[in-house]
Amino acid sequence: MSDRNETSLECDLAQTVPALDVRGVSFRYPRAKNTVLTDITFHVQPGELVGLIGPNGSGKSTLIRTMFDIYAVQSGSIFVLGVDHADSLARMQSLYLSTNDDLPGFLTGEEYVQLFAQMYGVEIDATRFSALLKRYGLSGREHDLIEDYSHGMQKKLQLIVAFLLRVPLTVIDETLNGIDIESLFFAAQDLRDLCDEGHAALLCTHDFAMLERVADRVVLLYNGCIVEDLTVSHIRNEYGSIENLTMEVLGVEWGDDER
Numbered sequence: 001m002s003d004r005n006e007t008s009l010e011c012d013l014a015q016t017v018p019a020l021d022v023r024g025v026s027f028r029y030p031r032a033k034n035t036v037l038t039d040i041t042f043h044v045q046p047g048e049l050v051g052l053i054g055p056n057g058s059g060k061s062t063l064i065r066t067m068f069d070i071y072a073v074q075s076g077s078i079f080v081l082g083v084d085h086a087d088s089l090a091r092m093q094s095l096y097l098s099t100n101d102d103l104p105g106f107l108t109g110e111e112y113v114q115l116f117a118q119m120y121g122v123e124i125d126a127t128r129f130s131a132l133l134k135r136y137g138l139s140g141r142e143h144d145l146i147e148d149y150s151h152g153m154q155k156k157l158q159l160i161v162a163f164l165l166r167v168p169l170t171v172i173d174e175t176l177n178g179i180d181i182e183s184l185f186f187a188a189q190d191l192r193d194l195c196d197e198g199h200a201a202l203l204c205t206h207d208f209a210m211l212e213r214v215a216d217r218v219v220l221l222y223n224g225c226i227v228e229d230l231t232v233s234h235i236r237n238e239y240g241s242i243e244n245l246t247m248e249v250l251g252v253e254w255g256d257d258e259r
């Protein structure tokens with residue numbers, strides 16, 4: 001086990017209230033025949049960076065939307081730092097970076113950041129803001145309308161908000177897809193730093209290499225069920241990689257294709 005995982009294990013033992021605690025959540029879309037999520041139970045402790053992975057359609061985004069009460073929980077419960085997830089106290093402790101590009105194009109980047117700062121009652125550190133703009137290649141663009149940002153720039157602006165607010169729980173749904181390699185590297189590092197400071201993060205991504213570098217644990221969703229919840233060091237020792245674990249769970253072997 002790496003030093004990092006040992007540190008976070010100690011942190012686990014010291015903490016009694018998880019940053020995120022999902023208990024027995026099931027969900028079915030109104031017109032769907034089958035449930036999309038079945039009895040989902042897992043947690044993320046303060047200081048932990050947990051990867052949420054699974055094939056397309058396995059229910060990752062649906063699960064995240066229930067965490068943020070975008071979809072009402074139909075059975076089970078979700079707590080943020082011990083408070084019901086739908087309570088405004090819980091909402092002020094958590095931030096959701098959505099997979100969709102639904103940023104308000106009529107605001108400038110700086111206005112967008114200030115809007116979040118006001119919502120969360122946080123004062124923006126101007127030095128940190130300009131350092132982050134520089135780090136993510138957005139220096140000088142903060143006064144431009146978001147409408148004029150590229151796809152990747154909008155995603156980087158969302159990440160900057162997360163790294164400025166530093167709330168106890170940050171949940172990222174594929175926001176890292178589509179950003180350039182340098183920013184991806186910095187984002188991974190900044191997320192790790194956020195968690196090393198004691199904050200928690202849930203990162204939904206198909207970038208297994210990144211998870212192997214920075215995550216403490218990985219939760220694998222398959223057909224709406226959690227089929228694995230393992231530390232990255234355990235995955236490395238037992239399976240070699242997250243890719244191998246996933247292939248094994250899906251029952252896929254190299255050369256299986258019927259071309």
Ligand SMILES: Nc1ncnc2c1ncn2[C@@H]1O[C@H](COP(=O)(O)OP(=O)(O)OP(=O)(O)O)[C@@H](O)[C@H]1O
Pocket residue numbers: 029032036054055056057058059060061062063
């Ligand atoms: N609004 C909806 N109404 C009905 N079914 C939906 C709706 N949104 C998603 N689904 C279905 O729920 C299942 C899970 O979708 P979800 O988007 O949560 O998966 P995902 O794991 O996030 O996938 P991806 O990796 O492609 O983003 C899929 O079968 C999808 O078709």
